[in-house]
Amino acid sequence: MASEIYNPEIAEEILVRMSGGESLRTICADEGYPCRRTVTRWAVRDTDGFGARYAAARRAGVESRIEDANEIAAETPTYIDENGKTRIDAAGIQRNRLRCDQAKWEASHLLRGGIKSSAPLDYGDKIQTEISGELNLSLADRLQKARDRAKSK
Numbered sequence: 134m135a136s137e138i139y140n141p142e143i144a145e146e147i148l149v150r151m152s153g154g155e156s157l158r159t160i161c162a163d164e165g166y167p168c169r170r171t172v173t174r175w176a177v178r179d180t181d182g183f184g185a186r187y188a189a190a191r192r193a194g195v196e197s198r199i200e201d202a203n204e205i206a207a208e209t210p211t212y213i214d215e216n217g218k219t220r221i222d223a224a225g226i227q228r229n230r231l232r233c234d235q236a237k238w239e240a241s242h243l244l245r246g247g248i249k250s251s252a253p254l255d256y257g258d259k260i261q262t263e264i265s266g267e268l269n270l271s272l273a274d275r276l277q278k279a280r281d282r283a284k285s286k
Contacts, residue, residue, distance in 0.1 A: 137171045139180045147172060151190040154197035195239045202236035205229045 143166065150160050161169045174180075176187035210225025 137167060137174075139175055139183070141181060143167065144172075144175065144181070144183055144186075148186055148190040151187075152193040152197070154194045154201065156194075191243070195236075195243055198236045199240055202233040206233050 147157070147160055147166065151157060157169050157172060160166055161172060172187075175183045177184065179185070206229065208229060210222040210229065211219050212222045212225075214220050
């Protein structure tokens with residue numbers, strides 16, 4: 134395991150690999166790289182501007198996996214059966230579906246406004262809250278309505 138001291142060259146290599154779609158876990162498992170906790174600490178502390186670059190690399194990596202998922206979705210997995218005929222591989226289709234679903238989940242849940250933010254970006258389900266009923270009633274108005282309801286019972 135490498136040192137926990139910030140190294141600009143190692144940091145840049147981590148960002149390049151993350152941008153290409155590699156996970157931080159995979160990168161940090163390689164010899165000569167710091168542990169994930171160290172890299173995350175660099176991002177949270179924004180060491181040498183690493184936080185913003187980390188967020189951009191993370192976004193690029195997820196988008197790279199989305200592009201991969203688009204290619205995977207276009208594939209039709211096949212195999213050759215014992216008679217030499219080409220058949221569609223149902224298990225392969227399910228595996229591809231799972232990989233695409235994972236990429237969609239990452240896009241909707243992992244892409245946020247940065248390591249310190251929970252603001253959603255471009256992907257994800259739209260969440261809308263509707264409130265119905267009377268709003269902005271004063272306390273006196275609410276008490277009067279409660280009294281009127283009590284009298285009518």
